[in-house]
Amino acid sequence: MIRSCLALISLSDTSLLAQSWQDHYVIENVPLPVEIDKQIGGMLTLRDGRIAASFYSGEILIFDQTKNEWSLFAQGLQCPLGMVEDPDGAIVTSQWSELTRLRDTDGDGEADVYETVWDDFGISGNYHEFNFGPAVDHEGNYYVALNVASNFAGTFEKVRGPIIPIGLEESVLKGWKDNPDWPTIKKKAGRMYSRVPYRGCVMKISPDGKGTPFAYGFRSPDGIGFDDKGRLWVTDNQGDWRGTSPLYHVTEGNFYGHPASLVWKEGWTQDPLEVPVEQLQSMRTPAAALFPHGELANSPTQPIPTIAPEKFGLPEGEVLIGDMNQPILSRFLADKVGETVQGAFIPFLPFSGLGMGNHRFCFDQSGALWVGKTHLKWAGDEGIRKITWTGKPLFFVEEAELKQSGFKLRLNASLSEALPKITVVKHTYHYHAAYGSPKVNEQEVEVSEVNRSSNGKTLKFKLPEITPGYLYTIKLEGAKATDGSPLMGDTIYYNVVETK
Amino acid sequence: MRLNSVTLLALAGMTSLLHAQNEPQIEGQKEYQMNCAACHLVDTPSMGPSLFAIAKNYPAENKAEFIAWAKAPGKKDPALLQMPSMAHVGDEGLAKIHHYTLKATQGIKKEKKKKFPNFKEPKRELPYVVRTFLPNTSPASAAIVLEGDISLCFDSEACRLRYAWTGSKTMLRGFRSPAALPEPYYQETSPQLWSFANETKPESHGYRLVDGVPEFHYSFGDIEIREKIANGPKPGSFVRSFTLSGISSPVTLDLSHIGNVSISSNKGKLKGDTLRLTASEAKSFSLTISQR
Numbered sequence: 001m002i003r004s005c006l007a008l009i010s011l012s013d014t015s016l017l018a019q020s021w022q023d024h025y026v027i028e029n030v031p032l033p034v035e036i037d038k039q040i041g042g043m044l045t046l047r048d049g050r051i052a053a054s055f056y057s058g059e060i061l062i063f064d065q066t067k068n069e070w071s072l073f074a075q076g077l078q079c080p081l082g083m084v085e086d087p088d089g090a091i092v093t094s095q096w097s098e099l100t101r102l103r104d105t106d107g108d109g110e111a112d113v114y115e116t117v118w119d120d121f122g123i124s125g126n127y128h129e130f131n132f133g134p135a136v137d138h139e140g141n142y143y144v145a146l147n148v149a150s151n152f153a154g155t156f157e158k159v160r161g162p163i164i165p166i167g168l169e170e171s172v173l174k175g176w177k178d179n180p181d182w183p184t185i186k187k188k189a190g191r192m193y194s195r196v197p198y199r200g201c202v203m204k205i206s207p208d209g210k211g212t213p214f215a216y217g218f219r220s221p222d223g224i225g226f227d228d229k230g231r232l233w234v235t236d237n238q239g240d241w242r243g244t245s246p247l248y249h250v251t252e253g254n255f256y257g258h259p260a261s262l263v264w265k266e267g268w269t270q271d272p273l274e275v276p277v278e279q280l281q282s283m284r285t286p287a288a289a290l291f292p293h294g295e296l297a298n299s300p301t302q303p304i305p306t307i308a309p310e311k312f313g314l315p316e317g318e319v320l321i322g323d324m325n326q327p328i329l330s331r332f333l334a335d336k337v338g339e340t341v342q343g344a345f346i347p348f349l350p351f352s353g354l355g356m357g358n359h360r361f362c363f364d365q366s367g368a369l370w371v372g373k374t375h376l377k378w379a380g381d382e383g384i385r386k387i388t389w390t391g392k393p394l395f396f397v398e399e400a401e402l403k404q405s406g407f408k409l410r411l412n413a414s415l416s417e418a419l420p421k422i423t424v425v426k427h428t429y430h431y432h433a434a435y436g437s438p439k440v441n442e443q444e445v446e447v448s449e450v451n452r453s454s455n456g457k458t459l460k461f462k463l464p465e466i467t468p469g470y471l472y473t474i475k476l477e478g479a480k481a482t483d484g485s486p487l488m489g490d491t492i493y494y495n496v497v498e499t500k
Numbered sequence: 501m502r503l504n505s506v507t508l509l510a511l512a513g514m515t516s517l518l519h520a521q522n523e524p525q526i527e528g529q530k531e532y533q534m535n536c537a538a539c540h541l542v543d544t545p546s547m548g549p550s551l552f553a554i555a556k557n558y559p560a561e562n563k564a565e566f567i568a569w570a571k572a573p574g575k576k577d578p579a580l581l582q583m584p585s586m587a588h589v590g591d592e593g594l595a596k597i598h599h600y601t602l603k604a605t606q607g608i609k610k611e612k613k614k615k616f617p618n619f620k621e622p623k624r625e626l627p628y629v630v631r632t633f634l635p636n637t638s639p640a641s642a643a644i645v646l647e648g649d650i651s652l653c654f655d656s657e658a659c660r661l662r663y664a665w666t667g668s669k670t671m672l673r674g675f676r677s678p679a680a681l682p683e684p685y686y687q688e689t690s691p692q693l694w695s696f697a698n699e700t701k702p703e704s705h706g707y708r709l710v711d712g713v714p715e716f717h718y719s720f721g722d723i724e725i726r727e728k729i730a731n732g733p734k735p736g737s738f739v740r741s742f743t744l745s746g747i748s749s750p751v752t753l754d755l756s757h758i759g760n761v762s763i764s765s766n767k768g769k770l771k772g773d774t775l776r777l778t779a780s781e782a783k784s785f786s787l788t789i790s791q792r
C-alpha cells in the first residue's frame with residue numbers, strides 16, 4: 001500500500017558502483033503535500049512510530065505510515081531546525097528566537113500550546129544566526145548549537161542582546177546597510193562574529209529552561225546529536241578557523257577552535273581577533289574526525305547513530321552524517337586512544353542516486369532511514385527520501401584501529417586472499433583566520449608488512465611513522481570478499497589526534 | 501482556508517527533480533564537483549549561472565579569461581551573491597574545469613528553469629500566529645494575522661503588543677531583514693504598558709490557541725498575565741482580553757499611542773490614555789481597539 005504510493009527513484013546512472021549500492025539499499029521519494037515548501041529542518045520518529053518533519057517555512061507535519069497520510073501538527077515557527085520528543089509526548093524544537101515545547105492538549109492532532117522553554121540568548125538580526133538542535137541527554141537536558149553571525153551583513157537596529165562591547169563598534173554594526181565602506185570595515189568584525197550572548201556556543205538547557213554555555217568555539221554547527229554511548233557529536237562547516245569541516249566530540253567546558261565565542265567565557269576580555277594563533281591552538285580541542293572539503297563534505301549536517309544491524313545492515317553504534325553539497329553520507333567509526341575519541345570516516349551510499357542536500361535524518365521503527373533535504377537556494381535538494389536495506393549483506397570495514405606503527409582494519413566478512421592495493425596518503429590543514437585551507441604537506445606514506453588474518457577478517461599494515469594532527473587517507477583499491485563482493489566504501493579517512 | 505489536512509492529503513510526486521550525481525568521468529569533473537558545483541549546476545541556474553550559460557561566454561579561446569575570473573571574480577548580476585575567489589584551485593585545476601564546462605554542456609540546447617523557484621504560500625485559516633522578523637520591535641516577535649485585514653505585532657522580549665496594521669498577509673517569513681509592512685494604524689508609545697512593569701523584567705512563556713484564538717502568556721515577577729487577541733465586534737477592531745494573577749494592589753495601564761483609533765475598556769476608569777483598575781478589576785478585563 002505504502003510502497004505503491006512512494007515513487008521509486010529512477011536512475012540514469014548505470015555505473016557499476018551505483019548499481020552495487022542499489023543491490024543493498026532502495027531509495028524512494030516520500031511524497032509531500034503540495035502546499036508546502038519542501039525544505040526540511042528536522043526529522044524525528046515519534047514513540048508511536050509516526051514520523052515528524054519540521055520545515056524551514058515554519059510547519060511541523062506528521063506522517064502516519066499506516067494511513068499514508070500527512071497531517072499538520074504546528075505552524076508559524078521560525079526556522080525550526082530540529083526536534084526531540086519529551087517523555088510525555090510533547091515535541092521540543094529550536095526556532096530562531098527560542099526553544100519551544102509544543103503540546104496537543106485537546107488531542108485533535110494539532111499543537112495548541114507553544115510554550116517558551118528557553119529564550120535567554122541573543123539575536124542580532126544577522127541572517128546567519130541559526131539555532132540547531134535540540135539534542136537531549138538521559139536526564140532530559142537539551143543541547144542547542146548557536147550559529148555565529150556572518151560579516152556579509154551587520155545587525156538589526158533592534159537586537160535582543162546586549163551587544164558585547166568587544167570588537168567593532170555597535171553603531172557601525174547596526175548602521176552597516178547605509179555604510180558604503182562596509183565591504184572593508186566588515187573585516188574588523190571578523191569573518192564570522194559573535195556579539196550577542198552565546199553565539200558560537202553549544203548551550204545546555206535544563207528541562208525547566210535554565211541555559212548555560214556547555215562548550216565554546218563553534219562556527220556553523222548544523223549537526224548536533226548524541227550517540228548510543230551518550231557522547232555528544234557536533235559537526236561544523238569549513239570556513240574561517242575551519243581548514244576543512246570537522247566532527248567534534250563535545251564535552252563540557254571545552255573550546256572547539258572558532259574564537260568568536262570566547263567572549264562568552266566568564267572573565268574573558270580580549271578581542272578574539274587579537275588572540276595569537278598559538279594561544280588558540282593550545283586551548284582548542286581538535287576534531288575527532290575531518291571531512292576533506294569537496295571530497296566527503298562541504299557543509300556537513302546531522303549526526304545520527306546507527307541502529308541494530310539486522311534492520312539497516314550497518315553495525316550498531318556508528319554515527320552517520322550527511323552533507324549539503326556531496327551526494328554522500330559518511331559513516332563515523334570511533335576509535336579510542338587513551339581518553340581521546342578520534343576515528344575514521346568511510347563514504348556510505350556515494351553516487352547511489354541519493355543526491356545532495358541530505359540535511360536531517362531519522363530511522364523509522366522498521367529500520368528505514370528517512371532523509372530530509374534542504375537547499376536554501378544554495379547547493380542541495382528538497383523533499384524526503386526513504387532508504388531501506390534490501391537485506392542483502394554488504395561487505396564493509398567495521399573497525400579502523402590505530403596501532404603504534406600502523407593500522408588494523410576489521411572487516412565484517414572475509415577478505416579475499418588476493419589483497420587490495422593499499423595506498424596511504426597523509427595531509428594536514430592550516431589552523432588560521434583565513435577561509436578554509438588547502439591540503440598541507442600532502443604526501444604518500446609507504447605501506448609495509450601487509451597482513452591478512454587467517455580468517456580474513458582483519459587486515460593490518462605498517463607505516464614508517466604516525467604523525468599526530470594528520471588526516472590519513474587509506475585506499476583499499478579492488479578489495480573484495482572471498483565470495484567476490486566488493487568492499488562498500490573502500491576509502492578510510494582516519495584523523496590521527498593522538499598516537500599510541 | 502488553513503493549510504489543513506485536506507490539502508495535506510493532496511500528495512504530489514516529485515520524481516522529476518531527482519537525479520543521480522555521477523561518479524566523475526570527464527577530465528575536470530572532479531575539480532568542478534569539489535569547487536564549483538555548489539553554485540554552478542550544468543544545465544540549471546542556481547546560486548550562480550549554469551555551466552551552459554558560462555560555456556557560451558567562455559568558449560575554448562577564452563580559457564584564460566575564465567581562469568582569470570575564477571581567481572578574481574567580479575560582479576555582473578547584482579541579483580546574485582558575490583562569487584568567492586577560487587584562486588586556491590590553481591591555474592591547472594581551473595583549466596581542467598574549463599575543459600569540463602565545455603564538455604559537459606555539449607549538446608545541451610536550452611537551459612532548464614531555475615531549480616528552486618520561489619515558493620508560493622498557501623492560504624491559511626485565520627487567526628494565524630507566525631514568529632518572524634518585523635520592523636520596530638525585538639527580533640523575537642510574532643505576527644498575529646486576524647480576519648478582516650488586521651495584523652498585530654507582539655514583542656516576545658518586552659512581552660507587549662507593539663502595533664497593528666492593515667494589509668494582512670501571512671508570508672512574513674525570512675531572516676535577511678524585517679518584513680516590509682505598511683504604516684501601523686495603531687502603535688503603542690508608552691515606555692511601559694503596566695504600572696508594575698518597571699520593577700521586574702518580563703518573561704515570556706509563549707502562547708496557546710484557545711479554539712484557534714491565540715493567548716499569550718507572560719509574567720512580571722509573581723504577576724502572571726494571559727492576553728488573548730481576537731477580532732472585535734466591529735470591522736477594523738480587535739479585542740485584548742487579559743487575565744491576571746498575583747495582583748494585590750490597583751493597576752494602571754499607560755495606553756499612549758499613535759493612530760486614529762478609539763479604545764474602550766469593559767472595566768475600570770479610562771481617562772485619556774490612562775486606564776485605572778482596582779486589584780479585583782485587573783484580574784479579568786478587556787480592551788477593544790477600533791479603527792476610526
